[in-house]
Amino acid sequence: MRLRVMGVLTLVLCAVATVDAHVGSPDVYFEGDAGPYRLFVTVRVPQVIPGVAEIRVRSGKGDVRTMQFVSMRLSGPGSNLPPTPDLAQQSKDDPQFFTGSLWLMESGALRVRIQVDGAKGKGEVSVPVPSFAQRTLTMDKPLKLILGLLMLFLAVGMVFIAGAAVREGNLKPGETPAPARKRRAKMVMAITAVVVLGILYLGRAWWGAEAGNYERGVNFFKPPAAEATLENGNRLVIRARDQDKEWSKQVKMEEVIPDHNHLMHLFLIRVPGMDRLLHLHPERIAGGAFAMDLPAISAGTYQIFADVVDKAGFPWTLVGEVNLPQIEGKPLAGDDASWSGSPLTKPAEEASAFLLPDGGRIIWQRASGPLQANTATNFTFRVETKDGKPAQDLELYMGMAGHAEFVRSDMKVFAHVHPAGSVAMAALELAQSGMLEAPPTISDGMAMGAMSPEVSFPYGFPLPGDYRIFVQIKRAGQIETGVFDARVQ
Amino acid sequence: MGHSIPVGTQLGVGVGERTAARADATSIPWTIWCMVAGIASGMVGGLWDISWHMSIGRDTFWTPAHIAIQMTGVLVGIACGYLILNATFGGESTERDTSVEIWGFRGPLGAFIAVWGCVAMLTSAPFDNWWHNAYGLDVKIVSPPHTLLSLGSFAIKVGALALIAGLMNRGSEALRGRLMWLFAYVGATAVAQMGLILTQATWPVYLHSASCYLAVAIAIPPVLVGTAWGAPSKWACTRVAGIYTAILLGAEWILPLFPAEPKLGPVYQHVTHFIPLRFPLLFIVPAVVLDLLWNQRGEWKRWRLAAVTGAAFVVSFVVVQWPFASFLMSPAARNRIFGMAYFGYFDPAGYLYDPYAFVASEKTRVTFWLTMACAVLAAMVTSRLGLAWGDWMRRMRR
Numbered sequence: 001m002r003l004r005v006m007g008v009l010t011l012v013l014c015a016v017a018t019v020d021a022h023v024g025s026p027d028v029y030f031e032g033d034a035g036p037y038r039l040f041v042t043v044r045v046p047q048v049i050p051g052v053a054e055i056r057v058r059s060g061k062g063d064v065r066t067m068q069f070v071s072m073r074l075s076g077p078g079s080n081l082p083p084t085p086d087l088a089q090q091s092k093d094d095p096q097f098f099t100g101s102l103w104l105m106e107s108g109a110l111r112v113r114i115q116v117d118g119a120k121g122k123g124e125v126s127v128p129v130p131s132f133a134q135r136t137l138t139m140d141k142p143l144k145l146i147l148g149l150l151m152l153f154l155a156v157g158m159v160f161i162a163g164a165a166v167r168e169g170n171l172k173p174g175e176t177p178a179p180a181r182k183r184r185a186k187m188v189m190a191i192t193a194v195v196v197l198g199i200l201y202l203g204r205a206w207w208g209a210e211a212g213n214y215e216r217g218v219n220f221f222k223p224p225a226a227e228a229t230l231e232n233g234n235r236l237v238i239r240a241r242d243q244d245k246e247w248s249k250q251v252k253m254e255e256v257i258p259d260h261n262h263l264m265h266l267f268l269i270r271v272p273g274m275d276r277l278l279h280l281h282p283e284r285i286a287g288g289a290f291a292m293d294l295p296a297i298s299a300g301t302y303q304i305f306a307d308v309v310d311k312a313g314f315p316w317t318l319v320g321e322v323n324l325p326q327i328e329g330k331p332l333a334g335d336d337a338s339w340s341g342s343p344l345t346k347p348a349e350e351a352s353a354f355l356l357p358d359g360g361r362i363i364w365q366r367a368s369g370p371l372q373a374n375t376a377t378n379f380t381f382r383v384e385t386k387d388g389k390p391a392q393d394l395e396l397y398m399g400m401a402g403h404a405e406f407v408r409s410d411m412k413v414f415a416h417v418h419p420a421g422s423v424a425m426a427a428l429e430l431a432q433s434g435m436l437e438a439p440p441t442i443s444d445g446m447a448m449g450a451m452s453p454e455v456s457f458p459y460g461f462p463l464p465g466d467y468r469i470f471v472q473i474k475r476a477g478q479i480e481t482g483v484f485d486a487r488v489q
Numbered sequence: 490m491g492h493s494i495p496v497g498t499q500l501g502v503g504v505g506e507r508t509a510a511r512a513d514a515t516s517i518p519w520t521i522w523c524m525v526a527g528i529a530s531g532m533v534g535g536l537w538d539i540s541w542h543m544s545i546g547r548d549t550f551w552t553p554a555h556i557a558i559q560m561t562g563v564l565v566g567i568a569c570g571y572l573i574l575n576a577t578f579g580g581e582s583t584e585r586d587t588s589v590e591i592w593g594f595r596g597p598l599g600a601f602i603a604v605w606g607c608v609a610m611l612t613s614a615p616f617d618n619w620w621h622n623a624y625g626l627d628v629k630i631v632s633p634p635h636t637l638l639s640l641g642s643f644a645i646k647v648g649a650l651a652l653i654a655g656l657m658n659r660g661s662e663a664l665r666g667r668l669m670w671l672f673a674y675v676g677a678t679a680v681a682q683m684g685l686i687l688t689q690a691t692w693p694v695y696l697h698s699a700s701c702y703l704a705v706a707i708a709i710p711p712v713l714v715g716t717a718w719g720a721p722s723k724w725a726c727t728r729v730a731g732i733y734t735a736i737l738l739g740a741e742w743i744l745p746l747f748p749a750e751p752k753l754g755p756v757y758q759h760v761t762h763f764i765p766l767r768f769p770l771l772f773i774v775p776a777v778v779l780d781l782l783w784n785q786r787g788e789w790k791r792w793r794l795a796a797v798t799g800a801a802f803v804v805s806f807v808v809v810q811w812p813f814a815s816f817l818m819s820p821a822a823r824n825r826i827f828g829m830a831y832f833g834y835f836d837p838a839g840y841l842y843d844p845y846a847f848v849a850s851e852k853t854r855v856t857f858w859l860t861m862a863c864a865v866l867a868a869m870v871t872s873r874l875g876l877a878w879g880d881w882m883r884r885m886r887r
Binding site for chain 1: 583590601621659835886
């Protein structure tokens, strides 16, 4: 923590935590309609770019005959001309399940277009996919040994070939090399050895430079730091600080686009127990910073996750940490919400029901058995009144039936998920533009009329561990937060 | 006036020697045909593969283009393996007498060089595969594993040239005349390979940049001058450059006749057929100039000759390529002949850059002329290397 004076009292409370890109949850989960067909889509993004993404799609009913995948840019040049699509493979055991693989050739905001043909005709949907390299691979020992031996053979072979060329290359047939020629050959071999070593050195340096370039590409997509400053006792100002020199040149906070009604979705989670959550929406101020007057807040260290979507449709999560004093603050307003309760225990104590302040409950309709990492799941929650009946007073919360945040205990995983999945809603809107048919319904909860008491979130835990799931819904004008803990194997 | 060493007479090669070593041979050995076929296969495969990546994108180990490239290693391996095993374990003393010894094995020097090239190509495969896994699929021509592959492929050509040169230097006049065309052909494929490596530096938008000519001056003279100077012909350089031009023109005019469409995205250009590389660089003009120069002043000392050769190469190349580049940028070149309307599916031409506007790599006039001066100096040095290589091949007998 460090202090800085700005005006009356300014507290800079930033200790940036570096976590994995997109906060450890790179795979894309999506649920939506391709025309008349309901699809649940999982896109496993490759670790390196260009690389092959795995795509798995489950159709809602068994009326899909064929499915095709194609990758395109989300917006701008390259977003209109599709390559030849790949035909998905239909499972013989489970006809509703389709799989395929797709090359992602670029980093950045891409989309996977899924075209469906079946009993109800044709349908199409585009799923936004943030494509980015996540790591570099080290060479394993057997391969290192094989390549090392081959390189040694080539290096030594070149030296001996040079020696043979001088010693015998232009001798008359049958003539034996004279001692002087042999001496000259040895000298040439020594010079060649030095040249070969020089070539190997330069080659290694080039390799290092290429690896460095790639590493910069990986760093570029790591979460930028959220630099938080508290001004005037309760005004929180957040600035993005680049992890890479190029980042701030290419991603400008002045140009981020609205994502379900707000430019930034800010989550403050008190650590280490995650016993406080604030879901806030700061306004953009001059210089690309975001600021807001905080509501009442307990003192402590808070983890910052700030979601924005850049103009190309690529979602970024700014990550940081801030120490806050006790703040009386202003009352919550608009879409802002907060929750406080008991901390996450280790190991997490799982419960499938959460009691709301009015006596109602949110029930997690989870399947029996332990939760598994890397398994696509529809996390379904049913809202009940205090007398156990399905709640009839649910409303849209920022245009959707609900919001859920999946957070691992060590803050290495954070995902802000909607009924449409882990995709950013702003990117989803961009992805559907240019489609032949009307954009699909992305949430049952968006339909007009009475809303279902159930809300579901397609997602998969990327890593084992203890997680806390915050489920946020709106009932009778009041934003409610339900909290569920989960142990993931 | 011929070269310093009269055309048709190789350095230090006497009639009696040729007689001693199968000088009466009048037919080209099958091993030479096998190597040349392998090199041709690699050339076709290489151009096809680049076009494949520009038009279709996705490939596997077993695409026809890859198989054509891999056939280089197979055919060259068979030919050179036979030559080495025959000279090492065979009963014929002639083969042993015209061989060199490395690690207890005997064989023609060219065969050993070509085998080295095959091993380099073989090594590049797992290296390239790992590279893709570690850093993603590299869609560029010049990367460390691709360079190792290219080095191996180039070594095969150097080996073939050495093998043919040795045979020419020992063979009859009639045989030498026929081998000359194979020698020029292999030299042309070596020039084409260097040209492919320079693809990015010599893309049409850079043809009014001095750095483009500097890159050409570094890479082309060692190969063009070397293979031409090593050949016993008055018009060797013209032959080499002519065959290079014919190979690239053939690729440019034939490949688009076949349908293709991208299988990878994002797609920036609508592609319906194979997309070739660009119109060949006009090396034919400096080649004619060099032949004329060498036929007049071939007896000069090597450094003096190299200095004039380098300067003549750069000046004559710039004089024709510069205005021709202006023509290539004009609408008149956007046709099947000159190919300036062809763009790979991944090329954001027209979106992110103007493909018909020159890019100035040098920001000031001073930088431009300094770079041009460097190009002339570089060409002098690399021409000297080429002359040395040519002389070496003229003396090659094993």
